[in-house]
Amino acid sequence: MSISGECFCGEVKYRIDGKLRDAQSCHCSRCRKVFSSQASAYAIVEAKEFQWVSGEKSLTSYVGKHGFGLQFCSKCGSTLSGVYKGVVHGVTLGCVNGDPEIELGRHIYVGSKASWEVIAEGVPQYEESPPAYA
Ligand SMILES: [Zn+2]
Numbered sequence: 001m002s003i004s005g006e007c008f009c010g011e012v013k014y015r016i017d018g019k020l021r022d023a024q025s026c027h028c029s030r031c032r033k034v035f036s037s038q039a040s041a042y043a044i045v046e047a048k049e050f051q052w053v054s055g056e057k058s059l060t061s062y063v064g065k066h067g068f069g070l071q072f073c074s075k076c077g078s079t080l081s082g083v084y085k086g087v088v089h090g091v092t093l094g095c096v097n098g099d100p101e102i103e104l105g106r107h108i109y110v111g112s113k114a115s116w117e118v119i120a121e122g123v124p125q126y127e128e129s130p131p132a133y134a
């Protein structure tokens with residue numbers, strides 16, 4: 001399948017010729033800051049199936065000390081992708097267009113969710129990291 005995504009202003013666009021996997025939402029305090037939201041919503045892609053279609057020059061990245069970083073549009077601020085050691089590792093689900101045929105499979109670090117968040121029932125929740133997360 002082919003999946004497309006773009007930032008809020010439309011400057012940066014990407015295409016994935018493949019599937020997303022391991023969609024999850026992390027409710028830890030760090031993910032809340034990174035995603036400016038109640039939680040992350042992120043799925044993994046195969047780097048070789050991912051390509052920037054336009055606006056790659058407008059991407060800015062923030063890389064943490066473990067080599068994992070996020071890339072965002074320098075014009076509108078949307079966070080589009082995660083990178084590990086400079087290679088695209090996954091995408092933020094908020095910037096995916098249409099139906100990527102995947103659903104969030106788990107909520108993690110629910111034990112440190114924001115006091116104001118109410119999580120919907122029906123999806124496995126873990127107080128911290130799930131067991132045997134591969
Ligand atoms: Zn943008």
Ligand SMILES: [Zn+2]
Binds near residue numbers: 027029030109
């Ligand atoms: Zn987190």
